[in-house]
Amino acid sequence: xxxxxxxxxxxTIAEMTGLAVTTVSRALLDAPQIALETRQRVQRVAREIxxxxxxxxxxLRTGRTNVISFVLDPxxxxxxxxxxxxxxxxRALRDTQYHLVIxxxxxxxxxxxxxxxxxxxxxxxxxxxxxTEPKDPRVKLLMENDFPFVSHGRTDLGIEHAFVDxxxxxxxxxxxxxxxxxxxRRLALILPPDRFMFRRxxxxxxxxxxxxxxxxxxxxxxxxxxxxxxxxxxWLTWRLRQPDPPDGMVCAGEVSALSLMAALSDQGLTVGSDxxxxxxxxxLLYDEVRPRIDAVYEDISQAGETLGKLLIRRIAGERPSALxxxxxxxxxxxxxxxxxxxxxxxxxxx
Amino acid sequence: xxxxxxxxxxxTIAEMTGLAVTTVSRALLDAPQIALETRQRVQRVAREIxxxxxxxxxxLRTGRTNVISFVLDPxxxxxxxxxxxxxxxxRALRDTQYHLVIxxxxxxxxxxxxxxxxxxxxxxxxxxxxxTEPKDPRVKLLMENDFPFVSHGRTDLGIEHAFVDxxxxxxxxxxxxxxxxxxxRRLALILPPDRFMFRRxxxxxxxxxxxxxxxxxxxxxxxxxxxxxxxxxxWLTWRLRQPDPPDGMVCAGEVSALSLMAALSDQGLTVGSDxxxxxxxxxLLYDEVRPRIDAVYEDISQAGETLGKLLIRRIAGERPSALxxxxxxxxxxxxxxxxxxxxxxxxxxx
DNA sequence: CTATCTATTTATAACGTTATAAATCCCATG
DNA sequence: CATGGGATTTATAACGTTATAAATAGATAG
Numbered sequence: 001x002x003x004x005x006x007x008x009x010x011x012t013i014a015e016m017t018g019l020a021v022t023t024v025s026r027a028l029l030d031a032p033q034i035a036l037e038t039r040q041r042v043q044r045v046a047r048e049i050x051x052x053x054x055x056x057x058x059x060l061r062t063g064r065t066n067v068i069s070f071v072l073d074p075x076x077x078x079x080x081x082x083x084x085x086x087x088x089x090x091r092a093l094r095d096t097q098y099h100l101v102i103x104x105x106x107x108x109x110x111x112x113x114x115x116x117x118x119x120x121x122x123x124x125x126x127x128x129x130x131x132t133e134p135k136d137p138r139v140k141l142l143m144e145n146d147f148p149f150v151s152h153g154r155t156d157l158g159i160e161h162a163f164v165d166x167x168x169x170x171x172x173x174x175x176x177x178x179x180x181x182x183x184x185r186r187l188a189l190i191l192p193p194d195r196f197m198f199r200r201x202x203x204x205x206x207x208x209x210x211x212x213x214x215x216x217x218x219x220x221x222x223x224x225x226x227x228x229x230x231x232x233x234x235w236l237t238w239r240l241r242q243p244d245p246p247d248g249m250v251c252a253g254e255v256s257a258l259s260l261m262a263a264l265s266d267q268g269l270t271v272g273s274d275x276x277x278x279x280x281x282x283x284l285l286y287d288e289v290r291p292r293i294d295a296v297y298e299d300i301s302q303a304g305e306t307l308g309k310l311l312i313r314r315i316a317g318e319r320p321s322a323l324x325x326x327x328x329x330x331x332x333x334x335x336x337x338x339x340x341x342x343x344x345x346x347x348x349x350x
Numbered sequence: 351x352x353x354x355x356x357x358x359x360x361x362t363i364a365e366m367t368g369l370a371v372t373t374v375s376r377a378l379l380d381a382p383q384i385a386l387e388t389r390q391r392v393q394r395v396a397r398e399i400x401x402x403x404x405x406x407x408x409x410l411r412t413g414r415t416n417v418i419s420f421v422l423d424p425x426x427x428x429x430x431x432x433x434x435x436x437x438x439x440x441r442a443l444r445d446t447q448y449h450l451v452i453x454x455x456x457x458x459x460x461x462x463x464x465x466x467x468x469x470x471x472x473x474x475x476x477x478x479x480x481x482t483e484p485k486d487p488r489v490k491l492l493m494e495n496d497f498p499f500v501s502h503g504r505t506d507l508g509i510e511h512a513f514v515d516x517x518x519x520x521x522x523x524x525x526x527x528x529x530x531x532x533x534x535r536r537l538a539l540i541l542p543p544d545r546f547m548f549r550r551x552x553x554x555x556x557x558x559x560x561x562x563x564x565x566x567x568x569x570x571x572x573x574x575x576x577x578x579x580x581x582x583x584x585w586l587t588w589r590l591r592q593p594d595p596p597d598g599m600v601c602a603g604e605v606s607a608l609s610l611m612a613a614l615s616d617q618g619l620t621v622g623s624d625x626x627x628x629x630x631x632x633x634l635l636y637d638e639v640r641p642r643i644d645a646v647y648e649d650i651s652q653a654g655e656t657l658g659k660l661l662i663r664r665i666a667g668e669r670p671s672a673l674x675x676x677x678x679x680x681x682x683x684x685x686x687x688x689x690x691x692x693x694x695x696x697x698x699x700x
Numbered sequence: 701c702t703a704t705c706t707a708t709t710t711a712t713a714a715c716g717t718t719a720t721a722a723a724t725c726c727c728a729t730g
Numbered sequence: 731c732a733t734g735g736g737a738t739t740t741a742t743a744a745c746g747t748t749a750t751a752a753a754t755a756g757a758t759a760g
Contacts, residue, residue: 007472009716020740025718035738052471056409057716060745065406072433072440083422083432090422090454099473100452104440121402122357123449229638258638265640288579288608289639290615359746370710375748385708407746410715 008051016045028053055099066097068311069124071114073131074107075226080283081300085152088304089128096312098125112137119145126311128152132163132197148314150307150323153197162314162323164306166298168198168252169205171329175250175278176209178294178333182276184248186216188239190232190256192225202252218246225253232256236263252280261293272334281332297330358401366395378403405449416447418661419474421464423481424457425576430633431650435502438654439478446662448475462487469495476661478502482513482547498664500657500673503547512664512673514656516648518548518602519555521679525600525628526559528644528683532626534598536566538589540582540606542575552602568596575603582606586613602630611643622684631682647680 010028014021019042027034027042028051045051059065070089072082089100101124103114111129115138118124125148129138132153142149143159150162172189179187189206192199203219210217223235239245240263251257257279261271269275271291279286281295310323360378364371369392377384377392378401395401409415420439422432439450451474453464461479465488468474475498479488482503492499493509500512522539529537539556542549553569560567573585589595590613601607607629611621619625621641629636631645660673 010718011716021716022718022741023739025716026739029718033738038738050470054410054716055471056406056415057745058718059406060404060410060715060747061717061719063745072436074437080430080433082436083430086422086432086436086452087424087454090452094454094456100454102436102440102450102452104437104444104450106444120357120400121405229634233638255634255638258635262638262640284579284605285608285635288583288605288612290612360748361746371746372711372748373709375746376709379748383708388708404746407715408748410717410745411747411749413715 008046008049009054010051012049013042013045013051016049017042063122065122065125066099067101067124068093068098068308069101069103069114069118069127071127071129072102072104073129074105075131084282084300085130085304085307088301088306089308091301092305092308092312098312103127112141115141119147126150126315128307128311133195134197134200136197148311150311150314152303152307154201155197156200160319160321162310162320164303164310164325164327166198166303166327167329168201169208171252171280171296171298172202172205172250173209174296174329174331175294176206176213176215178278178331179248179250179276180209180213180215182248184215184276186218186244186246187248187250188218188220188246190223190225190249190251190253190260191219192252198252202250206250216244225251225256227256229255229259232259233263236260237267240264240267240269247274248276248278250278254279254281254283254285257293258289261289286332292334294331294333297332298327299330303327358399359404360401362399363392363395363401366399367392413472415472415475416449417451417474418443418448418658419451419453419464419468419477421477421479422452422454423479424455425481434632434650435480435654435657438651438656439658441651442655442658442662448662453477462491465491469497476500476665478657478661483545484547484550486547498661500661500664502653502657504551505547506550510669510671512660512670514653514660514675514677516548516653516677517679518551519558521602521630521646521648522552522555522600523559524646524679524681525644526556526563526565528628528681529598529600529626530559530563530565532598534565534626536568536594536596537598537600538568538570538596540573540575540599540601540603540610541569542602544574548602552600556600566594575601575606577606579605579609582609583613583616586610587617590614590617590619597624598626598628600628604629604631604633604635607643608639611639636682642684644681644683647682648677649680653677 010021010024013024017024023034023038024042027039028046030039055066068089070086086100093100103118105111105114115127118127127149130152132139132151132155134156136155136157139151139155139157139159139161143161150164152164154163154165176187187210189202191202206217220235223232249260251260257277260277264271264275271277271293276294278294278296280298282298282300286293286295306325310325314320314323360371360374363374367374373384373388374392377389378396380389405416418439420436436450443450453468453473455461455464465477468477477492477499480502482489482501482505484506486505486507489501489505489507489509489511493511500514502514504513504515526537537560539552541552556567570585573582599610601610607627610627614621614625621627621643626644628644628646630648632648632650636643636645656675660675664670664673
């Protein structure tokens with residue numbers, strides 16, 4: 001309480017300059033009705049005493065929270081997906097008035113819960129979430145409420161909305177072409193669970209490239225990218241003993257791919273000679289994994305930064321159709337050598 | 351603006367019950383001066399219309415933010431360290447009034463910046479940060495301002511403060527004993543950079559165990575846990591060609607250990623027969639990595655949850671000396687087999 | 701039946717900000 | 731020298747909450 005008084009407010013500045021509180025407020029907001037000379041004087045004083053507007057008071061008065069909410073998916077606990085996302089978001093929000101609040105989504109709860117919470121309590125001015133579904137109820141609800149958001153992932157709702165997505169179809173095509181160029185003739189693709197939109201993109205890209213190349217393919221139904229490591233391991237171990245086992249595989253999950261590699265290795269197969277694998281890489285992990293395997297990079301941190309920037313523009317009123325961004329896959333195939341390795345490292349430390 | 355009116359406030363309830371706004375406020379706070387019957391009636395109405403107090407208004411009036419701030423370390427971008435931490439924190443904050451705000455710490459800026467920002471602008475009621483230094487200036491500043499915090503990591507300031515830490519000394523001892531039991535006789539330890547407190551704990555535990563076992567040891571000075579993957583790789587490659595190379599190693603970083611394994615593999619050494627490695631594992635990664643190596647588990651998500659719970663108690667006024675917690679290392683050595691694998695998986699999905 | 705107490709409710713003000721409307725000032729114009 | 735008008739400043743009120751002090755009702759005692 002004693003401490004409360006030492007924090008400068010508009011009143012402090014008003015007393016120092018002999019102006020009214022209202023005038024000081026307008027001056028700091030650079031209102032043209034206030035004389036230029038006055039504005040400059042007030043702003044100088046504010047800077048000198050380190051005045052920072054009180055966010056709560058501002059929120060109360062204006063209704064704006066200056067908060068961006070990120071819905072933390074419970075599934076992202078593995079590896080750095082959310083960290084990269086969050087780190088990218090903070091980069092986008094740097095030097096803006098916006099703060100980043102994490103709204104958790106607990107595993108057992110409906111995906112809609114965190115969104116309803118944000119809407120009902122006016123917790124934020126905008127929201128970011130990931131892992132969209134074709135008929136994503138979150139997108140629908142947010143559109144109905146005309147609430148600003150950018151999703152990580154597209155939908156199939158016939159609605160124009162802001163998104164950042166990775167071109168998973170292009171990734172799958174690229175991966176298939178790579179495997180075919182290495183002489184693989186029976187390819188498998190590990191898909192995400194049914195409900196996700198990016199399952200379609202992956203499957204469509206895969207099918208297209210496989211048909212064009214005229215090689216055999218399969219889409220295992222028992223397991224998916226969210227399966228337990230042990231299940232993935234068990235499935236591949238089993239499959240390799242069946243007739244016509246695949247000789248190449250596309251896997252869009254980093255940790256899942258490790259399980260597959262473990263199964264291959266335990267079955268006595270050597271990746272690179274008996275079998276090939278193309279993985280989607282979102283961390284620096286696969287630069288260090290031996291045997292080296294082909295990877296295609298997805299820059300999650302960059303996606304986070306773009307999500308943040310687009311959301312701010314959306315809040316400012318830009319039309320959603322102008323706020324859509326598709327990330328291109330970046331191949332990091334093994335024969336490219338050391339060069340590309342430093343490329344990522346450099347960006348991340350910058 | 352039109353929408354603003356449909357959100358229930360104290361006034362809504364006051365009008366519905368015919369009571370004064372003040373009475374409703376006190377009733378919801380369960381003040382004993384309000385008749386029990388009135389309290390119950392008000393609380394029932396509030397529940398029915400889904401009343402939620404406005405955080406900004408409350409903040410403005412009481413000075414409390416109901417916000418916990420987590421300082422996001424720029425170094426945690428790799429793997430899931432921060433995600434696990436954040437996920438644990440959200441678990442601790444669930445069903446409380448507290449929200450989690452991410453305060454970024456950008457790589458080039460002093461560690462003190464985010465703390466000063468929080469203090470100056472009264473951004474939160476408490477703060478969590480990681481990677482403490484022996485004379486950590488953040489701890490000093492927060493203590494001086496009597497501001498609630500819990501650090502992930504201890505300090506050497508001679509001050510009692512709340513912390514959650516991992517027993518890195520015990521980890522190092524455990525790792526050395528494991529390596530010695532496998533017949534290794536020249537051990538190396540990869541240390542964190544000089545400035546961190548946990549460097550001491552690791553080194554002390556390592557030295558103690560090495561001396562007790564009477565084996566040779568070395569502490570490489572050119573590289574550390576924050577070194578680039580390429581530098582770690584280059585160093586070990588070089589070292590293996592020098593006289594008296596180590597035959598066992600302790601590494602407290604997951605990704606760093608992968609670089610070391612890559613170097614070993616590229617030098618034709620097989621982990622498990624020519625060389626042994628004990629790694630500190632904070633994700634499920636090493637369950638899937640081949641060849642299997644010995645790991646000791648650190649549950650970051652659990653640490654996050656504990657940090658959150660202790661911080662809430664600290665804010666409530668408990669003495670710091672009662673809010674200190676040391677996590678015990680959990681060995682996950684290779685000969686334990688499949689059993690322990692499921693143990694972690696089970697906890698994380700629960 | 702009045703005075704006094706206790707239990708309960710309420711009015712007032714304030715947190716720091718900004719939108720709206722009103723007030724002041726200064727200068728040019730008739 | 732009044733008048734009008736533009737430029738600039740200010741008073742008032744409100745956002746939703748809660749702390750403080752004051753008011754009311756009801757009950758008890760004298």
